[in-house]
Amino acid sequence: MNTGRPCSIADALRIVGERWALLAIREISFGNRRFDEIARNTGASRDILTTRLRSLEAAGVITRRRYSDRPPRFEYHLTEAGRDLRMILNLLREWGDRWLADEPPVAAAHTCGHPLDLVFTCRHCGAEVRPEDIRLTVNSPDWELSGPTSS
Amino acid sequence: MNTGRPCSIADALRIVGERWALLAIREISFGNRRFDEIARNTGASRDILTTRLRSLEAAGVITRRRYSDRPPRFEYHLTEAGRDLRMILNLLREWGDRWLADEPPVAAAHTCGHPLDLVFTCRHCGAEVRPEDIRLTVNSPDWELSGPTSS
DNA sequence: GGCACTAGGTTGGATTTTCCAACTTAGTGA
DNA sequence: TCACTAAGTTGGAAAATCCAACCTAGTGCC
Secondary structure, eight states: OOOOOOOHHHHHHHHHOBHHHHHHHHHHHHTOOSHHHHHHHHOOOHHHHHHHHHHHHHTTSEEEEEEETTTTEEEEEEOHHHHTTHHHHHHHHHHHHHHTOSSOSEEEEETTSSBOOEEEEETTTOOBOOGGGEEEEESSSOOOOSSOSBO | OOOOOOOHHHHHHHHHOBHHHHHHHHHHHHTOOSHHHHHHHHOOOHHHHHHHHHHHHHTTSEEEEEEETTTTEEEEEEOHHHHTTHHHHHHHHHHHHHHTOSSOSEEEEETTSSBOOEEEEETTTOOBOOGGGEEEEESSSOOOOSSOSBO
């Protein structure tokens, strides 16, 4: 059995690299924190949703909070790690809007009033960052690369 | 059967919302364009990889190009839509580095020389964009929302 | 008290996917 | 002829998914 190259992308995908996991996170970030809401709005079947929520909780991406003791009722919240996934969801939406949708089902706008159009910039030099401006330096020796090590 | 809310995130995930699909895209973006390289470096089993590559091709994310006629040999390339996914992969790496890795297996740096630290800015107003600065406007009527419609 | 209803799951069973190793096909190079 | 490569394909077992129905503990209504 081959495990692939050591890579944080692969590690991240082991946790959130699945449809229902990310859609559950989307719902929670929308403020729909309860099991039934998440199930209804994602379309995930309830048993699968249970296992996803449990594994996201185990991974530290969400927490399960009791908001009523009698009867016992729970809601799910994003942890800091979970909140840190929201931009990825926004990028997925931008990508879907750009390449898939006939007409985007949801319009996203910046609070400045303009339609959302994200640019990536370097925190240090302030310049726009494009994928080809990113250089990867490998710490482990077993990387196989055909081209220049950018991303 | 419930299909969940109409959403470009869900639409995008139908195409790339799976571990092996995104890891294959990662490899191709690294310049490893051949079947055996992709299989080896992702760890995907060859049959699954075949179905993923076919469906990514059908979705217009990659193309399959013959680079040798005799014997027949192929390589995979990213389309523009595929290249447009690379930032998502970089964000996944940042997320994994931040929340998962004891020590990131790969260091990413901007060509300016500093370690990669991405900021999202609005193309129009130039300000930094945080998830809570994004307002969603729903076109379809069947959205269920508990909180303010941000993302 | 009896009934309907809610939230947050579980359960059973059929169907799909995945995983893995072995095999195939068409060709090259020694 | 023999070994080897690239790009898959195949078979069979194991795991995951999907779906509807069920369960449990409680509330509100009459």
